[in-house]
Amino acid sequence: MTAIQAPVEAHAVRTVAHVYHQGRSSRRRRGAVRVPRLALRALAPVALLAVWQLSASRGWVSAHVLPSPVDIVRAYRELWTTGDLQAALPISLRRAAVGLVLGGGAGLVLGVVAGLSVAAERLYDAPLQMLRTIPFIAMIPLFIVWFGIGETSKVALITGASIFPVYLNTYHGIRSIDPKLIEVGRTFDMSRWETIRYVVVPLGLPGILVGWRYAAGVALLALVAAEQINSQAGIGYILNTANQFQRTDIILAGILIYAVLGLIVDVVMRALERLLLPWRAGHVGA
Amino acid sequence: MSVREHEASVETPTDPQAVVRLQGLTKYYGPQLILESIDLTIRRGEFVALLGPSGTGKTTLLRILAQLETASSGRATIAEHTSVVFQEPRLIAAQRVWRNVVLAEGKGQPAKDAALAALAEVGLEEKFRAWPKNLSGGEAQRVGLARALYRQPDLLLLDEPFGALDAFTRRKAQDLVLKLWEEHRPGVLLVTHDVEESLLLADRVIVLGGGHIQADIEVDIPRPRDTTSAEFNAIKREVLGQLGQVSPHVSQDNPLHRDYGKTS
Numbered sequence: 001m002t003a004i005q006a007p008v009e010a011h012a013v014r015t016v017a018h019v020y021h022q023g024r025s026s027r028r029r030r031g032a033v034r035v036p037r038l039a040l041r042a043l044a045p046v047a048l049l050a051v052w053q054l055s056a057s058r059g060w061v062s063a064h065v066l067p068s069p070v071d072i073v074r075a076y077r078e079l080w081t082t083g084d085l086q087a088a089l090p091i092s093l094r095r096a097a098v099g100l101v102l103g104g105g106a107g108l109v110l111g112v113v114a115g116l117s118v119a120a121e122r123l124y125d126a127p128l129q130m131l132r133t134i135p136f137i138a139m140i141p142l143f144i145v146w147f148g149i150g151e152t153s154k155v156a157l158i159t160g161a162s163i164f165p166v167y168l169n170t171y172h173g174i175r176s177i178d179p180k181l182i183e184v185g186r187t188f189d190m191s192r193w194e195t196i197r198y199v200v201v202p203l204g205l206p207g208i209l210v211g212w213r214y215a216a217g218v219a220l221l222a223l224v225a226a227e228q229i230n231s232q233a234g235i236g237y238i239l240n241t242a243n244q245f246q247r248t249d250i251i252l253a254g255i256l257i258y259a260v261l262g263l264i265v266d267v268v269m270r271a272l273e274r275l276l277l278p279w280r281a282g283h284v285g286a
Numbered sequence: 287m288s289v290r291e292h293e294a295s296v297e298t299p300t301d302p303q304a305v306v307r308l309q310g311l312t313k314y315y316g317p318q319l320i321l322e323s324i325d326l327t328i329r330r331g332e333f334v335a336l337l338g339p340s341g342t343g344k345t346t347l348l349r350i351l352a353q354l355e356t357a358s359s360g361r362a363t364i365a366e367h368t369s370v371v372f373q374e375p376r377l378i379a380a381q382r383v384w385r386n387v388v389l390a391e392g393k394g395q396p397a398k399d400a401a402l403a404a405l406a407e408v409g410l411e412e413k414f415r416a417w418p419k420n421l422s423g424g425e426a427q428r429v430g431l432a433r434a435l436y437r438q439p440d441l442l443l444l445d446e447p448f449g450a451l452d453a454f455t456r457r458k459a460q461d462l463v464l465k466l467w468e469e470h471r472p473g474v475l476l477v478t479h480d481v482e483e484s485l486l487l488a489d490r491v492i493v494l495g496g497g498h499i500q501a502d503i504e505v506d507i508p509r510p511r512d513t514t515s516a517e518f519n520a521i522k523r524e525v526l527g528q529l530g531q532v533s534p535h536v537s538q539d540n541p542l543h544r545d546y547g548k549t550s
Contacts, residue, residue: 180376184389187352187370188437194390202380279380279417 067249072256075249084238089257092223092234095151096261099158100219104212107163111170111211115204116196121171128167136161137225144229154226161222165214173207174200206277213269220262303329304363305441305473306351311360313346320346322497323360330365330440331471335484337525338494344477347494348445351475365441365473369434373446375426377418384414387433404432407469408462424455428462435466442467444476448483460487464509481525485518486511493528501528 049069055061056068063071079085110128114121136157143160147153177200185195227236235254242250274281301307306328313321320343328334338344349355350362352370377386387401405411408428418426427447434442444463448456464487467474478484484491485505493501503525507517 180372180374181378183354184376184378186354188389188391188433190390198381198390199378202378205380277380279382279419 064246064248067252071249072253075247075253079238079250079253085257088233088235088238092227092236093261095154095226095234096158096219096223099155099222100162100216102155103159103162103219104166104215106159107166107168107211107215108170108208110163111167111208112174112204114167115171115174116200125171128164132164132168136222140225140229149230153229154223157226158219158222161218162215165218166208166211169207169211169214170204173204173211176207177203206273206280209269209273209276213266213273216265216269217262220258220265224258301327301329303331305330305365305368306475307361307363309361311347311350311357311362313343313350313355314358319497321350321357324499326492326499328441328473328475330473332490333467333474333476333488334490334492335476335478335488336492336494337478337481337484337529338500339529340479342494343497344479344494345445348443348475348477351441352443365439367437367439368441368443369437369439370443370445371427371430371434371447373449375418375421375423375430377421377426377429379418381418382414383410383416383418383421383429386418386429387436389433391437401432401436404436405429407435407466408432422455424451424459427451427459431459431463431466435470438470439472442472442474444474446477446479448478448480456483463487481522481529482513485522485525486513491521491525493525495529495531500531501525503528 052066053069056063056066056071067075076085110124114125139160140153140157143153143157147156181199181203182195185199190198224236227234227239231237231240235257239251239254242248242254304327306326308324308326311321311324311326312319324347336344336347346355348370350357351364352368353364377383378389381389384398384401384405387404388397391397392400402411402414405414408431410425410428410432413421413425413429418429421429427450430447447463448459451459460483463474463476474488476484476487485507488505491501491503491505492499493503503521505521507515507521511518
């Protein structure tokens with residue numbers, strides 16, 4: 001009772017032929033319009049700006065509510081000719097920088113020590129994690145009681161806000177180093193200090209720099225919040241004064257300065273990362 | 287040659303050429319016996335392979351010799367100048383190749399020149415400024431070898447250094463290790479689970495099983511060795527036979543195991 005097998009038909013294999021004649025590295029499809037990448041990226045902001053200017057000049061929105069881009073450029077010119085802008089910028093930048101260096105420095109030391117020592121981590125990681133959950137803006141009333149309404153409370157607020165990003169990222173950066181690489185130090189008779197210098201710090205640096213980048217952003221945020229407290233100088237002072245005189249154009253100009261500062265900080269920090277971490281770049285070393 | 291004593295008393299006259307001398311070396315992890323009373327001497331210029339299935343304490347023994355771990359009891363005399371090549375290259379990604387060779391040992395131009403010389407020996411002098419991530423697996427492992435050589439070790443410990451390489455690269459790396467050993471004549475302990483590799487390279491093959499030395503087989507074949515020759519295969523059969531007898535667990539006359547048996 002053998003099963004009857006169907007005869008195997010020798011049918012032709014169906015194939016699809018591909019013929020290539022595009023030449024080297026041509027990804028362009030026939031008929032596709034090539035739009036320069038930059039132009040495409042600029043399209044949305046430029047369109048937004050155009051609609052904004054149009055709605056202001058056509059009178060759809062009152063200049064008091066939303067001054068036109070041209071009004072804001074005029075506001076900058078006014079701030080520049082009166083010398084207010086040149087006076088305010090260094091003051092604000094100094095506040096942010098001092099707070100960032102103090103807070104970031106403290107976060108760096110705490111993070112490195114906690115990353116290297118389990119005892120240190122047990123000692124202060126939990127309280128720091130608890131402090132971290134407090135939104136720093138909520139501390140403003142307390143800081144005013146403690147440090148008054150002058151410069152001290154402003155710098156203290158920026159300092160407090162800058163500690164945690166650096167602390168957390170430094171600590172994680174060091175803790176995520178492969179223990180096998182720490183072992184290399186022991187294998188080749190390196191002292192603890194040499195292991196830190198040749199293994200821990202170079203490999204922890206990416207985390208440390210991410211921490212500083214976040215901290216720089218947070219310091220700027222803290223600056224904005226701090227400058228709301230009775231500012232006698234700085235960009236916050238310009239904003240407060242403009243507020244009293246209902247100068248929406250100057251308020252918007254001030255807000256944009258904060259935005260540009262944030263952008264510059266980010267660009268600078270990224271450039272710093274590229275400079276200090278050449279081993280992470282894509283190119284092949286010589 | 288300077289040697290580090292791990293227990294002060296000297297009972298037997300020591301061989302001045304010995305780079306490793308273990309006497310009754312025993313290692314427990316908690317209650318588990320890993321190495322049981324190991325006696326082993328490796329002399330300078332001797333190439334020893336340590337063979338055994340995984341979990342028999344090969345790597346533990348190597349880590350004790352590298353002083354990454356301490357034994358529970360017994361005595362170990364180990365050459366002071368000892369270098370290790372691990373299974374993974376273990377290069378510091380943030381340091382250039384030649385800095386990975388030097389690490390903290392030596393400064394300035396002399397250190398750099400010595401590192402370049404070590405890299406030249408493994409055929410990588412042109413890559414001295416490269417970052418580790420731009421190296422292939424075989425190249426990275428050769429940098430690990432250069433890093434070990436740079437320290438002019440009396441004892442070279444190799445922990446399955448060819449395990450992660452493809453067959454072709456592994457063969458070239460084995461030849462390189464042999465060449466470097468013939469030039470520098472350190473004592474070598476190669477941990478491996480590849481029988482053929484151990485017979486291709488070593489003077490002595492030690493089979494570790496059940497936490498103790500099951501067999502210590504001399505490989506008396508002139509180099510370069512032919513893996514297809516009759517004498518090679520005779521020794522291979524002997525080693526495989528020894529490996530076949532290895533029990534995966536520590537021997538049953540271990541007092542701790544007997545205690546376990548009687549608890550119920």
